[in-house]
Amino acid sequence: MEFKEAKNKFVQTWGALGSQWGINKTMAQIHALLMVSNEAVSMEDIMEELQISRGNASMNLRALMDWGIVYKEYKAGERREFFTAEKDLDELAVKISRERSKREIKPALKILKEVSTIESNNSAEEKHFVDQTSKLYDFVLKADNMLDKITEFNENWLGRLVLKIMK
Template identity: 55%
Template structure:
């Protein structure tokens, strides 16, 4: 495979993965483009490479910045803004895990807690709702806690030792 083909494949693979993970296609593709770029890119260059509009580029770059995945690079003497993404995959994973926990898992945990405090009228169906909601709550808490901590500072030794344990 030649460079151009490989690059396109990378961007489109990453783009469709994004959709699957609740990130839209353009956003994922911009990140992919920056991820394999050897230098920061300006809006214009992103638009051209991905064949998307200025507005689309602007909004999605902003979202990536919101997520903490992309940063503005100010090139001295240059008016326009350049963008680059976090290049270290471990750090990238850390940021994504943290944001997903905050945006998605935490709110669900809160709702499950609320639901499990439904008025217990003693009926079988109410009991079942309480029981199942609590079980899910516990699972979500455990998963979230693992996600956040595993991915935190201690990745290196932890990854290694966990893998050793379960192999």
């Protein structure tokens, strides 16, 4: 396999993986492209490589910057803007989990708390509901806190975590 083919395959794969995890394909592809580029890339080039429209490129670059995993870069004597991706994978994982926690898990926890604290009558049905949603609340809260803690760690948290787990 030669370089261009490999690069394309990587970008496509990353894009597909993204959609399976609720991140839109183009967003993931742009990220993939930037991650394997050794220098900052202009919007023009991104459009060209991925065959996407200007609007699409612009919106997804904005989204990636909102997530904090892509940065704008200005080159001396250049009018255009260039983009680079966070390339440190620990940093990337931390930012992604923070963002998903904030956007999805925190709001879900709020709802879980609400529904698990209704006052049930004494029917088995209602008791089970309260019991199960309370357990779920605790579980999700614990998992979310775990991610926070991991985040604080930082500096190769994954490696250190693996060591710890293996005992």
